[in-house]
Amino acid sequence: MKQEHIGDVLVITLPARLDAAALADVEPVFNAIINAHQGKVLVDMAEVGFAASLALRMLLMGLKSAQPLGGDVRLCSLQPPVAEIFRKSRFDTLFKIYPDRAAGLASYAG
Amino acid sequence: MHQSIEVVANDAGLMELMRFVDDVERYFSLEHEQEYLLRLSIEEIATNIMKYSYSGPASGPIRVECDATNGVLQVRICDCGAPFDPNDAPRPDLTADLAHRPVGGLGLFLVRELSDELRYHHDPATRWNELTIVKRPEAGDA
Numbered sequence: 001m002k003q004e005h006i007g008d009v010l011v012i013t014l015p016a017r018l019d020a021a022a023l024a025d026v027e028p029v030f031n032a033i034i035n036a037h038q039g040k041v042l043v044d045m046a047e048v049g050f051a052a053s054l055a056l057r058m059l060l061m062g063l064k065s066a067q068p069l070g071g072d073v074r075l076c077s078l079q080p081p082v083a084e085i086f087r088k089s090r091f092d093t094l095f096k097i098y099p100d101r102a103a104g105l106a107s108y109a110g
Numbered sequence: 111m112h113q114s115i116e117v118v119a120n121d122a123g124l125m126e127l128m129r130f131v132d133d134v135e136r137y138f139s140l141e142h143e144q145e146y147l148l149r150l151s152i153e154e155i156a157t158n159i160m161k162y163s164y165s166g167p168a169s170g171p172i173r174v175e176c177d178a179t180n181g182v183l184q185v186r187i188c189d190c191g192a193p194f195d196p197n198d199a200p201r202p203d204l205t206a207d208l209a210h211r212p213v214g215g216l217g218l219f220l221v222r223e224l225s226d227e228l229r230y231h232h233d234p235a236t237r238w239n240e241l242t243i244v245k246r247p248e249a250g251d252a
Contacts, residue, residue, distance in 0.1 A: 019153050021128050024121075050146065052153045053217035060213060067208070081146050088223045089216055090204040 001026050003033055009108050010037045011101070013044040018055035027058050034062045038069045042104045046077035056091055063095065072096070076104035111138050114175040119160045119189065123172060127152050134176045144183040144245045147224045148176065151243045154217030155187045155196075163191030163239070181247035188240045195230040196222070196241065 002013040012030065015022055034041055043059065045051075063073040076098040078086065086092045098104040115130045117123030131149050140148065156172055164170050173188040202215040222228055227244035 019128055019149065020157060021125055050149055052150055053213075053220060054153075054157075056216060057213040060208075060211065064208060081142065085220060088220060094208055094211065 001029060006105060007109075009040045009042050009105060010034075011042045011044055011105075013046070014048050014055075016047045016049050018048055018051040018058075020052065020054055023054050023058060027054075030058055030062060031065070034066055034071075034073065037071070038066070039071045040108045041066060041071060041073045042101070042108070043073060043075045044077055044101055044104070045075055045079070045082060046101075048082055049079055051082050051085055053089075056085070056089060060091070060094065072108075074098065074104055074107060076101050111178045112175070113137065114173065116171050116173045119156070119164050119169045119172045119191075124153070124156055124160070127156055127172070127174060130174065138176070138178045138183070140178065140183055141181075141247055143224070144178075144247070147221070147243070147245045148183060148185060150217075150224065151185050151221045152187065154221050155241060155243075158218060159187075159189045159191060163189050163194060165192070183245045185243045186240060187243070188238050190237045190239065193232040193239055195232075197228060197230060 001015055004011050010033065012033065015026065018026070041062070059073065059075070066073050074096045077100050078097060086097070096107060098107060113130070113134050115127065117126045131152055134148060135145055152174060159172055170190050175186040177184045196218050199215065199218055202212050202219050206212065221243065225243045226246050229242040231240045233240070
């Protein structure tokens, strides 16, 4: 997992496989940096080829913790199989999702 | 092509199952959607077994068998914990807003959505539960 600050946006790049094994490492760090940032977050999913329900839960928890503090968690660059999981679970109605990083960053600039 | 494994239903067992999925992907020629469902179903169902089927202090075995014949992927996941037919599980409320959106039940829902068939069988004599998940190849490929 990579994190970088672009302006006032925290961009988090998630690893290729978000299964139970990976999430044991990723989830505590993800939660900690979102809680510490308390602002605009863009999660770049370009590398994510697999996401299980635990990954959806992690993102949902991130959104729930960011929004009351005036922040947001937006997503970009979902690969087709992961986008399908978001559609089927209707998580695409909970998150603002952008086709690429530039569009995601632009959404915060407006 | 047939591969099987038996692990103890705990975190170490789940990691073993994830490595088993890597092997199955390597040896089977599966379509992308079948590979996705293979990994998803083993993770979600094994996690549910650990949480609900063996909910007491004692764990037990999880047995997974994968078979690909004529392009049809069949994943059989067995345990001898509490009987539970996933087909009887209520659908999670996917229309709830953020504050009320449930996170439980989502894994099983996704497995049901992505598979072509979900068959459950409980053998009262041996007390094994057997869940079979089927994913056929895309139309025209078979």
